[in-house]
Amino acid sequence: MPIRTAVPPRVLTVAGSDSGGGAGIQADLKTMLAHGVHGMSVITAVTAQNSLGVQGAWELPVDAVRAQYRSVVDDIGVQAVKTGMLASAALVETVAELLAGTGAPVVVDPVGVSKHGDALLAAEALDSVRTKLLPVATVATPNLDEVAQLTGVTVTDEDGMRRAAEEILAFGPRWALIKGGHLPGDAVDLLTDGSAEHWLRAPRYDNRHTHGTGCTLASAIASGLALGQDVPTAVESAKTYVTGAIRAGFALGGGIGPVDHGWRTRRTD
Ligand SMILES: Nc1ncnc2c1ncn2[C@@H]1O[C@H](COP(=O)(O)OP(=O)(O)OP(=O)(O)O)[C@@H](O)[C@H]1O
């Protein structure tokens, strides 16, 4: 048996736990495993969640979040970070302050509500996301509901996605990835840094089992960045990964099932 000598890149997710295993920390770590990086976690909140919705949510104390972050970063080190559910203004500000000191690229998924419409971020935290968190992001990945919450822009078409990207970039992230997954038609996303524009197009799969798509996409981007890819390359390969995972999504429970993070190891065609 060969003995491993190379150490895989390390990727940190700062996010909430989804007991159902489809989104949040659980989706992030599965995505990282699928990309061959070493996944680590700072848990910000615990949700009681399944295919039907979010039955409860409890955020962790700021000190617990700080301590987890220091444990990971001071000893193991990180090559990329992804943030997801941050729950409160206090946690958003704490995480933003911690990330301002990291030299690693940061993918911010500004999680606002779950697929079922359950709030995962307090309304009074939106301003901290705009002024503290987005400025430290290498890539921000809002869906169209999060765009509306953060900028007031209602997107109905691809021109609207351009306007949304400008507004998001004005908060300070280096790149904006506007996810058009909630529009009808093909699943079209726009990646831009204000000059280059990359449109990512994939067929829309008529699959209701899409729990955790946003977490999966953002973690795949962070994994690509940790592997040394540039932002457009990491986003393109993450889009391919999430599209395959949605295509292979499966029914679990009585509601919206998860995407299949392991689709590449299971597909035969
Ligand atoms: N039915 C679908 N078929 C193919 N691609 C999809 C579909 N739904 C979403 N996508 C793609 O999945 C990715 C995630 O987008 P989406 O808008 O679903 O994120 P999200 O709402 O943040 O997800 P979640 O809140 O469940 O984590 C995007 O690349 C989007 O285009």
Ligand SMILES: Cc1ncc(CO)c(N)n1
């Ligand atoms: C914990 C958690 N994070 C993110 C999402 C995004 O949908 C979710 N449903 N649950």
